[in-house]
Amino acid sequence: MSTAICWGSIRTILKDSLKSSLLQLECHFTWGLLKQDVDLDDLEETIGYQIEVFIESNIANYNLLSYVCHLRGSNEEALTNLQKAEEEVQKYHPTETDRRTLVTWGNYAWTYYHMKRYEEAQTYVNKVENTYKKLSSTAQWKIQLPEIYAEQGWALLKFGAKYYKKAKDCFEIALKNDPDNPRFNAGYAIAMYRLEDFSHRQCEDINPSLEPLKRAVELNPKDTFIMALLALKLQDLKRADEGKKYIEKAIQITPDLPYVQRYAAKFYRRKGEVDKALEILKKALAVTPKSVFLHHQLGVCYRSKLFQLKDTTRYPPQDQVEELIRLAIFHLKIATDQKTKFFSAHMDLANMYAQGKRYKEAEETFQKALQINILFYDDKQEFYHHYGNFQRFHMKSESEAIRYYLEGLKIEKESYGRNKCRNALKKLLEQRIQRGLGGATDFGTLGLVHNLNDEKDKAIECYEKAIALCPNNEEYLTALCELRLSI
Template identity: 25%
Template structure:
């Protein structure tokens, strides 16, 4: 076989693999940096079922960001994590990892090492054949589904389908069922009524089968509350358990704070976040959660006006969080602007933050979020109704379907239906353009 033929054969073998390099993830740089921070905040303590998958994804992100050495290190960590979690040491759960390593070596020009990894894949496939020619191993389905959950709404829908395939093949893996229903709650997080029908029943079953998963418990309380049930006592009881557990984004603290915000008390939510931060004063994720709790309390329409000391504490905390998340602080900067707007003589600083964000070269999805937030700021803080409408129209005209686009469209429709604004004609024209086929 000639060198050219050998290269073609190698490339074909690589493209046939199931791994991050072949899953069409296609993230932009901003998404990569945000996801990198998100993955770093997941606790890495022993017993984390998804630790191998976390390391695999981190390795792939490091590769895309240009650090092959870091990628190699994380792929090695992933393999070790899988071996510690599984018996025997080798099995189909390593197929994705070996595929990633084969691709990494290939991209580095290390063809012999790439072929060695391909040989490992072939050996595993021979020892552990897939159930049928047109199906993958359930472990591969599960890792692919878990990975896709991190890449936006369209990928989340696909992830739900893939998780179901894995669960049909191995229905006794509790962690797959938990991740599947958590993915459903993400898909319907803006629903007023929450999960319904079979989806709600699946969540109830997952809660029964995975009672120690506090993240799932917090999401479950959210769903109960959306159905009109009182969850105050359950939320407070769950808070005591969350405070005893290791910190991390899977600890349940953030969804629990959301329960406190809407269904218990924002003041109690601030106290909960402060207590957690007191136990772990150097944890950046808890600082991020605490900053969010303060922002919710300060910008709440229903609670009493907060004291300036609380606002100053929130400002300092947000500024620290922004410094701790330099590559993924976009939303936190808007949160800081919202807090400044409630401080004494803080509107000028709030406006300055928005001007700086508007001057940035953002991804279209980020621009849409910014326009929606800025439109609300102009209306509620600056009482500049005309410019607010203009920015809602700008947000709506960015052709990316999202909660923020729908928020701006609904606002425009309400203004139009009242027929009391001098910009009704412009709003009519904008909404008409949105209905035209793309």
């Protein structure tokens, strides 16, 4: 009995002393990668695909996959992937095994800790600490290793938009130690591209990713993924002819790589060559028939063909219209079924249901989109814009449209979606007033829009008209008073 108590006490001491050491480790468990911020099914599929198609070392992929397995509660499977990561180190970096395995050992330590195998966890903590001491020339055993910062950067990128800024910072630190490393430059370029796209959608004058993308391509002319991103960036900057050269070169180097094909298709679709984009996507789909991204892009291409047909034909043949809507819905439905948290695919599908007058399914899809638990503020603003349009143009409810455009404006962070809500709301209110339908609420809301646009004189005029119609409204009186004082 006393032996059991003693052993229990030893395990408790081991556990308590371990925790502080574990928190000092640089690995996926200490990088703040939260389960609720990512679709684990999609992430696991993405990592698995990259392991399958990338010939180069997959150390980082196996390490991340082990962490995903842990988040799923499969710690034994996590250990299997960590063993594969160690094998990759032996294969690709036989002379640097210690420094290249530090993240893997950190993950081992944490995984064993969660399995309550504290002695084994401590063994791996010791291995990490001893390796750092061996590598460090100072008394301080913790040193900055660029490979670790880069691996952290790649993991952060895969966990989504919330982590892009931190990913960029990690690659910057890695580059300070090794400025000409092609992989570090590629990671930095991707982080800049995604951060820019997330923060400044549709802003053509903001292009901090251009030079990093060019630099990454110069350092590794065979990296066709970066080449494709550079082409899309040049297209954003109205330099499509220059971008086309990079797209053609990327396809020439890796003609069967779906990662490149999907961006090439996007390039040609945005260029107006939708049939060429469809041809590329169908070829890529033959290689990876379950690719969510490819199905989404196919749906978007059929939507583009539908709009082209409507724009260029006064009375488009109904059978062609219906077939394009059917094809778009078919592929978008596959995308949303396979990736239930794919927000933009849900929005596209809902809008296509509306185009096909399938309003019940459109409503259900809009609601599914709003319930996705990893939405950012700009996603929600975009939702309110699209849902407002659905209420206005398909449900013929201007009051509901105004309500949802306003919901988008209430999220007080600037984005492309918020701007669209503001413009749509302004246009609708002005039309209502011109038709003689404007009440106090319409004038008051238009005053708010003008105020947000820094059009103070117009805002004052609107609030005065709102107060004339509703003299005792405190909201309008307060807004008018604040505006007059601000001039």
